[in-house]
Amino acid sequence: MTDRPKTILHVLGARPNYMKIAPIVEALRAYPDVGQLLVDTGQHYDEAMAGVFLKEFGLPEPDVNLNVGSGSHAAQTAKVMIGLETVCLERQPDLVNVVGDVNSTMAAAIVAAKLRIPVAHVEAGLRSFDRAMPEEVNRVVTDRLADILFTPSPDADANLLAEGAAPQSIHRVGNVMIDTLLRFLPVATLDRMRGRFPLERGRYAVVTLHRPSNVDDPEVFRRLLDVVKEIGRRMPVVYPVHPRTRVQMGRLGLDFDAPGLLLAEPLGYIDFLSLTANARIVLSDSGGLQEESTALGIPCLTLRENTERPATVTHGTNRVVGTNPATILAAFDEWLARPPARNCPELWDGHTAPRIAAVLHRHVTGG
Numbered sequence: 001m002t003d004r005p006k007t008i009l010h011v012l013g014a015r016p017n018y019m020k021i022a023p024i025v026e027a028l029r030a031y032p033d034v035g036q037l038l039v040d041t042g043q044h045y046d047e048a049m050a051g052v053f054l055k056e057f058g059l060p061e062p063d064v065n066l067n068v069g070s071g072s073h074a075a076q077t078a079k080v081m082i083g084l085e086t087v088c089l090e091r092q093p094d095l096v097n098v099v100g101d102v103n104s105t106m107a108a109a110i111v112a113a114k115l116r117i118p119v120a121h122v123e124a125g126l127r128s129f130d131r132a133m134p135e136e137v138n139r140v141v142t143d144r145l146a147d148i149l150f151t152p153s154p155d156a157d158a159n160l161l162a163e164g165a166a167p168q169s170i171h172r173v174g175n176v177m178i179d180t181l182l183r184f185l186p187v188a189t190l191d192r193m194r195g196r197f198p199l200e201r202g203r204y205a206v207v208t209l210h211r212p213s214n215v216d217d218p219e220v221f222r223r224l225l226d227v228v229k230e231i232g233r234r235m236p237v238v239y240p241v242h243p244r245t246r247v248q249m250g251r252l253g254l255d256f257d258a259p260g261l262l263l264a265e266p267l268g269y270i271d272f273l274s275l276t277a278n279a280r281i282v283l284s285d286s287g288g289l290q291e292e293s294t295a296l297g298i299p300c301l302t303l304r305e306n307t308e309r310p311a312t313v314t315h316g317t318n319r320v321v322g323t324n325p326a327t328i329l330a331a332f333d334e335w336l337a338r339p340p341a342r343n344c345p346e347l348w349d350g351h352t353a354p355r356i357a358a359v360l361h362r363h364v365t366g367g
């Protein structure tokens with residue numbers, strides 16, 4: 001009698017998950033004795049927020065789509081839990097691999113932990129220490145339940161140890177997003193974008209905003225928009241608008257018509273990388289963009305009060321500037337006059353996924 005082949009179930013939920021899962025799926029192909037199951041929760045569902053990434057990264061069509069869609073935090077989390085529990089009971093995976101900090105990440109970790117299926121968390125240990133951020137709650141819960149904690153930087157290890165995680169469960173493997181970035185950087189040329197935006201290398205800014213704390217609060221959103229318009233007077237600003245932000249723009253009747261401001265729909269990965277890799281500066285409230293700009297050596301101003309990614313500040317090109325217009329504009333001028341030195345954190349080297357795959361393989365095969 002032969003043993004059932006071991007299976008790792010990966011959870012894809014929202015846009016920032018794709019660039020983290022893709023290199024891990026690829027690296028695990030080096031281990032033919034382990035099967036892989038891809039579950040898309042459907043937290044993000046638009047072509048521009050989900051489908052485009054499957055194609056760009058050459059990911060297989062997900063084996064299962066839970067089609068949970070948008071909803072309140074409780075509704076979305078509950079739908080992922082109900083759907084994934086059925087999948088886990090039917091397919092009996094040997095390990096559930098989750099990435100990042102979206103609602104689908106936490107929901108999947110809870111389901112797997114209750115079914116006594118080992119959980120691996122990629123991007124473990126990041127903390128903003130700000131529980132007003134839904135992602136912080138997701139990070140804390142997921143890490144508490146995970147059996148294997150893959151961290152990107154020493155601060156993450158320290159956070160986990162301070163919370164009582166077992167040292168042997170922590171594996172510092174580096175930043176898996178940078179694997180994807182380095183893979184696609186050679187094709188991310190500004191020429192791809194020239195037909196759409198009249199841009200010159202190093203002479204424009206890129207802006208993204210989608211955090212509820214920034215776009216759901218009308219006063220903060222208006223304030224940030226004024227700063228973006230002011231920057232547009234100094235250099236062209238490309239601003240791909242997240243669906244949450246688009247909804248809010250309509251609701252508040254905000255005027256986005258301003259000189260130098262180039263609004264766009266959400267972009268695919270390679271198009272967006274083409275923009276950021278060739279920009280003078282990036283202004284954003286995104287988590288991933290802080291890391292990507294650090295790896296690219298492009299100055300980044302983070303329009304939040306805190307960051308869960310301090311290595312991008314201590315080692316990289318990031319500066320956390322909050323949402324006060326005067327502070328943002330002063331930092332903008334300073335960063336242009338004296339761009340930060342690039343010093344990518346250790347292990348953000350494009351080889352994180354093979355390190356993860358080796359640990360996962362060892363864990364499921366007992367090797």
Ligand code: UD1
Nearest residue numbers: 014015016043044045046049070071102103134135243244
């Ligand atoms: C989610 C993640 C956030 C991540 C972000 C990246 C949580 C708590 N938040 O936030 O960490 O940085 O994804 O995008 O998991 N919508 C669409 N089409 C879609 C998806 C969403 O139109 O494909 C619209 C809907 O109006 C929805 C809104 O965007 O209500 C917000 O989507 P949701 O997934 O709830 O949160 P995000 O803001 O995208």
